[in-house]
Structures are given as structure tokens and as C-alpha cells.
Amino acid sequence: MLTGIWWTAPGHAANGSQASPWGANYFPNVPLVTQDHKTVRFFDDLIKGKVVVINFIFTGCSAACGMETARLRQVQDLLGDRVGKDVFFYSISIDPENDTPEALKAYMAKFNVAPGWTFLTGKQKDIDLLRARLGLYMPPINKDNPGVIDHDLAVIVGNQLTGRWQKASPMENPEVLATQVGSWLSNWKVPPKVANPKYENAPVRLPTLSKGEELFRTRCVTCHTVGQPGTETAKSIGPDLTHVTRVRQRGWLVRWLKEPDAVLAAKDPIAVSLYEKYNKLAMPNLKLSEADVEAVLSFLEQGSAAFQAKK
Numbered sequence: 001m002l003t004g005i006w007w008t009a010p011g012h013a014a015n016g017s018q019a020s021p022w023g024a025n026y027f028p029n030v031p032l033v034t035q036d037h038k039t040v041r042f043f044d045d046l047i048k049g050k051v052v053v054i055n056f057i058f059t060g061c062s063a064a065c066g067m068e069t070a071r072l073r074q075v076q077d078l079l080g081d082r083v084g085k086d087v088f089f090y091s092i093s094i095d096p097e098n099d100t101p102e103a104l105k106a107y108m109a110k111f112n113v114a115p116g117w118t119f120l121t122g123k124q125k126d127i128d129l130l131r132a133r134l135g136l137y138m139p140p141i142n143k144d145n146p147g148v149i150d151h152d153l154a155v156i157v158g159n160q161l162t163g164r165w166q167k168a169s170p171m172e173n174p175e176v177l178a179t180q181v182g183s184w185l186s187n188w189k190v191p192p193k194v195a196n197p198k199y200e201n202a203p204v205r206l207p208t209l210s211k212g213e214e215l216f217r218t219r220c221v222t223c224h225t226v227g228q229p230g231t232e233t234a235k236s237i238g239p240d241l242t243h244v245t246r247v248r249q250r251g252w253l254v255r256w257l258k259e260p261d262a263v264l265a266a267k268d269p270i271a272v273s274l275y276e277k278y279n280k281l282a283m284p285n286l287k288l289s290e291a292d293v294e295a296v297l298s299f300l301e302q303g304s305a306a307f308q309a310k311k
């Protein structure tokens with residue numbers, strides 16, 4: 001995936017004093033409709049003069065988009081009440097036929113999306129044009145079956161005024177993304193709020209992590225915590241996993257981690273009750289290998305043993 005590509009033209013943006021080369025003549029001013037049925041114009045209302053985070057999603061997409069939305073929600077949390085004031089988040093549907101404003105609203109509720117982050121739908125041709133202009137258009141994988149949707153998961157972050165635009169990976173550490181958006185793109189006008197913003201300090205990059213912990217940190221922390229039982233409040237997406245290896249049978253956990261979608265589809269009673277409890281958001285099938293499952297479970301087992309010992 002492309003990351004770290006700056007679209008800044010020479011001579012521009014360094015001091016922010018010159019007009020951006022990417023203005024109304026580059027970005028289409030197409031109409032889009034928000035989750036609240038409000039019609040807005042892409043350039044005039046959404047990005048003009050603003051620092052923005054933009055991605056493309058569709059609510060019927062299970063694994064990848066869910067991970068991405070969960071990750072961006074962490075970035076939103078880090079930026080706090082700046083979101084909606086000097087930083088704006090937009091998720092635009094690439095399946096506008098199915099993603100009505102109601103569908104978008106329901107999706108937002110599943111992820112407890114806070115104010116300042118708008119979900120949008122519109123006309124397919126307008127959205128395709130936007131994807132192309134933002135460098136994220138991918139043709140359907142199978143031309144004979146355009147119903148198969150594939151899309152570029154990159155997030156576009158930019159400052160329309162200074163003309164700085166960057167593609168970022170949604171799997172990037174949330175503190176790094178928050179720093180990019182909140183500080184670099186905002187020309188450092190607001191000091192970074194994050195505790196540990198240096199790239200080399202980002203926890204996912206520590207070389208000494210076990211495979212299980214690394215998997216947990218990169219694939220699971222967007223939705224789960226360990227060591228914080230009872231803190232899964234309105235903000236959490238999935239359950240805290242501190243005790244899970246003691247509460248559930250190993251066989252069940254192995255099956256669940258390999259194919260949670262199949263376990264839920266088979267109406268397994270534990271899966272069904274968790275699904276009801278957690279906002280009807282299905283845990284995505286993360287396509288973990290046998291070895292991944294073993295590694296992540298042994299990390300969780302050790303985590304809960306350590307927790308026991310401390311008590």
C-alpha cells in the first residue's frame with residue numbers, strides 16, 4: 001500500500017501563504033447527502049479551507065472497512081473535541097445504492113462515532129469521480145460482475161488551504177495518524193495532544209513483542225482491550241478480553257478466532273448473545289492462520305495469568 005506520498009507541489013505549502021494548487025478547479029463540487037439527509041457540496045462545504053480526513057467505505061463490507069472505521073475512531077478519540085472544529089472526518093460510501101442515510105446512521109451507531117465525523121452518500125458517478133480525484137479509484141476486480149466491490153483502503157488526509165495531501169494507511173498507529181492530522185497538517189498551530197507522538201516510539205514498532213502481542217496490537221486493539229475489565233463502556237466496540245481464556249473453552253475460542261462469521265451464522269448461542277450485546281456489530285473474520293490463532297491465544301492466556309497474579 002502506498003503511504004507517505006506527499007502531493008505538495010514545489011514552492012507551495014511549506015509556509016502555507018500561497019494558494020493551494022488543488023482548489024475548486026481540481027476538486028469536484030458534487031452534491032453529497034449526509035447521514036442526516038442534508039445535501040452538501042464536496043468542495044464548498046466539506047473541504048474548502050479545512051484540514052480533513054477522508055476515506056471510502058460501504059456498510060456491507062465486513063472485515064476491512066470495520067477495522068478501518070475502528071482505527072479512525074481511535075484517531076478521533078485522540079483528537080478529541082478538535083474533530084468538527086478544526087479537523088473534519090468524512091467517510092463516503094462507494095455503494096450509494098444500498099447505503100442510504102439511514103444505513104449510514106446505523107453503521108455510525110455501531111462504532112459509536114462521535115460528532116464531527118460525517119458519513120456521506122450520493123450519486124455513483126459523482127462518487128467515482130471523487131475517488132479518482134483523490135487517487136483512490138480502483139476498477140471492479142471482475143468486470144463481468146461489477147457487484148464485487150473492491151476498494152483502496154487508504155485514508156486521505158489533507159489541508160486544502162496549504163495544498164498538502166497525503167495518503168495514509170488505515171493500519172497506521174493511531175497516534176501517528178493523529179499527529180499527522182492534528183499537528184503537521186495543521187502547521188503545528190495546535191501543539192500535539194498525544195503523549196508519545198514520535199514515530200519510533202509508536203508501540204506497534206517495538207521489536208521485542210511476541211508474535212501474539214504484535215498480532216493483538218495490530219489487529220485487535222482497535223476493538224478490544226486487555227487488562228481493563230469492566231471498562232468496556234459506551235466507547236468500546238468489543239469486549240475486554242482479560243478473562244476470556246478462562247471464561248471460554250479453548251476449542252470455542254479457536255473456532256471463533258478462525259471464523260467468527262461462520263460461528264455466528266451457525267447461531268452459536270454465545271456468539272448470538274455477544275452480537276446482541278455489542279451493538280449488532282459482527283466481529284470481522286480476520287483470516288488468521290492456525291499459527292496466528294495459537295499465538296494470539298497464548299498472548300491472551302499469559303495476559304490473564306499476569307492479571308491473576310497481580311490481584
Ligand code: HEC
Nearest residue numbers: 066067070219220223237238239274275278281282283296
Ligand atoms: C472491528 C472490531 C473487532 C476487531 C478488529 C476484533 N474484534 Fe473480537 N470482537 C468484536 C466484537 C464486536 C465482539 C463481540 C461479538 C460480536 O458482536 O460478534 C468480539 C468478540 C471477541 C471474542 C469473544 C469474547 C467473549 O466474551 O467470548 C474474542 C475472544 C475476540 N473477539 C478476540 C479478538 C481477537 C484476538 C482479535 C484480533 C486478532 C479481534 N477480536 C479483533 C470486534 C472486533
